[in-house]
Amino acid sequence: MTPPPVRIDHLVTSGTFSxxxxxxxxxxxxxxIGDDHEAYVIDAAHDADAIVEAIGxxxxxxxxxTHGHDDHIDAAPDVADRxxxxxxxxxxxxxxxxxxxxNxxxxxxxxxxDVLTVGGTQLRVLHTPGHSPGAVCLHAPALTTVFSGDTLFQGGPGATGRSYSSFETIIESIRERLFALPPQTVxxxxxxxxxxxxxxxxxxxxWIARGH
Known part of the structure; x- marks a missing residue:
């Protein structure tokens, strides 16, 4: 079987969350996510230089x-301008x-x-509020993957102990939107x-019983 024409590149960047x-x-x-010609960046965090270099x-x-917390958006305007x-x-x-x-x-x-297309591969937007009101995940069925932002992690849901978050809402989002995806989705x-x-x-x- 011919592999998908797109690939997923991954950076880890460091900074602060306030x-x-x-x-x-x-x-x-x-x-x-993209091919040799075009790409999307998901969450432009902290280091615009590294992100622009990865875009090539x-x-x-x-x-x-995926949401508006500052650690996920701090480099976005710089990357956009460049x-x-x-x-x-x-x-x-x-x-x-x-x-x-x-400003x-x-x-x-x-x-x-919403459906975004890159390299012939679709990314479907799933609104998954809870960690924040406008949190979204991006599902790429052809790649059997979902980009979950801070909605779902290895071991549990994203944090809901700060302003604009809700534990009950994030649990509903995970149950109804993410756990409806195929089990082998990465x-x-x-x-x-x-x-x-x-x-x-x-x-x-x-997780519900712990209520964290």
Whole structure:
């Protein structure tokens, strides 16, 4: 079987996350999906130089923000200015975006069900609120993968202990949207190692019982 014409590139960048008066050191996953000619960046975190280098001479179709927390968007305007690519964000997270970039708005809204195409491969937008109101995941069925941002990690849901988040909502999003995907779907997360839907789905009731 001929492999898909697109590939997934991965960077880990380091910086800080700030919200509710606190600041924490974080390492972020930056994902690039594309072929030799064009690509999307998913979450332009911290290091614009490294991201632009990874893009190379490809045309950048867009900078997709899985949500508006500052550690996932801090380098987005710089990457956009240097490549001419638009920044895509769900409107429900514009309140978070403006905390970091009050003078630079996103360029295009993301909506549930949107389909973005790169190298002939489709990325479907899944609105998965909970970690933040406008959190989204990107499902690439042809690659059997989903980019989950901070909605789902290896070992549980994303954090919901800060402003604009809801544990009940993130559990519903994971149950209804992510656990409806094929079990062997690879979950490429916003931080840390990938996992599989099949490995996380059996633990949903445990997470609910812990209520974290």
């Amino acid at each position: 919200l509710d008066g606190g600041t924490w050191d974080v390492d972020n996953n930056v994902w690039l 001479d490809r045309r950048l179709l867009g900078i997709i923000c 490549t001419g690519a638009p920044i895509l964000l769900h409107p429900d997270d514009e309140v978070l975006w403006r905390m970091r970039h009050p 630079r708005a996103p360029d295009k809204p993301l909506a549930d069900g 979950v490429r997360t916003g931080h840390g190692d990938p996992t599989l839907i099949a490995d996380e789905a059996p633990h949903l009731e445990e």
